[in-house]
Amino acid sequence: MKLIHLSDLHLGKRLNEYSFIEDQQHILLSIIGIIKDEKPDGVLIAGDVYDKAVASTEAITLFNKFLVRLSELDTQIFVISGNHDSPERLTSYGELLIDCIHIAPVYDGRVDPVVLSDSCGEVGIYMLPFIKPAHVSRYAEGQEIKTYTDAMRCAIEKMNVDKGRRNVLITHQFVTGADRCDSEEISVGGTDNVDACVFEPFDYVALGHLHAAQNCGKDTVRYCGTPLKYSFSESKHTKSVTVVELAEKGSVSIRTIPLKPLHDLVELKGSYDEVTSKAFYEGTSYQQDYTHITLTDEQDIPDAIGKLRSIYKRLMKLSYDNKRTRSNSVLTADEHVREKSPLELFSEFYEKQNNQPMSDEQTRFITEMIEKTWEAKQ
Secondary structure, X not given: OEXXXXXXXXXXXXXXXXXXXHHHHHHHHHHHHHHHHHOOOEEEEEOOOEOOOOOOHHHHHHHHHXXXXXXXXXXXXXXXXXXXXXXXXXXXXXXXXXXXXEEXXXXXXXXXXXXXXXXXXXXXEEEEOOOOHHHHHOOOOOOOOOOHHHHHHHHHHOOOOOOOOEEEEEEEOEEOOOOOOOOOOOOHHHOOEEOHHHHOOOOEEEEEOOOOOEEEOEEEEEEOOOOOOOOHHHOOOOOEEEEEEEOOOOOEEEEEEEOOOOOOEEEEEEOHHHHXXXXXXXXXXXXXXXXXXXXXXOOOOOOHHHHHHOOOOEEEEEEEOOHHHHHOHHHHOOOOHHHOOHHHHHHHHHHHHHOOOOOHHHHHHHHHHHHHHHHHHO
């Protein structure tokens, strides 16, 4: 059985006030082309269909057209909600959909599989949308649900997975040990971590949430990554579609098909004279790409953005790297601040202010406060 694994479309995404709708339309058409060529039995969309819970009209229209095009290709389509989606909104028109499109309902304590068949037997497709401990605890029947791993383990146990057949899970979580990007939200103290051991009943786990394509511990627990670059921290990524083929039980092969964007997202660096020289950009796509340019000149260039945009049409960000910026203690106090959780940052601040670390009781209190704030933000 052949499956196409997608996730994190983030339709309606804007970056530095630039809309990605045109780029997203292009990449979805490219994905349609791949699906036509590959002729999969199913397409798995592992959450974050939209960039915001209340999606824009153009984003909804784009996804609806994508679903219609997919439905014409003789394949089954499976969609779950991610942390950026509103599960209620995503499932609100479920009864209007045709039989080949399956959208996971709001989690209510049970996940019934959609069962597909091929020459090797049955494959159970389980769709588990983004969940938090609070979502699962009300259905836990006396189990204590404190962590995201507890929640995921409980939700999977309640599925009563038939391990004698092949099984696939589509879910949207942060699996411990995976690599994040700047464009992804970091929760308090890593409390959203899910241990990969809970996925043991499944032959393949189609993950969404993280933007870099990567495996988690083993090849069959995998993030396919975003189809487009959504921050400059992703500028070195190679975006792709993941193709999964399940033969007999225990035999799974995985490969990727690269995606070519309408406009790339690139970081360029050099002096003003260097980056404005034709030798620097001729023969490249830089003039049409979304760019972050870092100038190395010691003196600021008057109206640099305006001048550079006469060459680089989609210049999003301009920075300087020189003696002045490197010696600016405010900017360079901690080069890894974005990699730290809110709890780590608050703990460091507290210790600097009070010359002693927080107590265990204070740490628990701050953890609860930040977690409540993070949950309210979702």
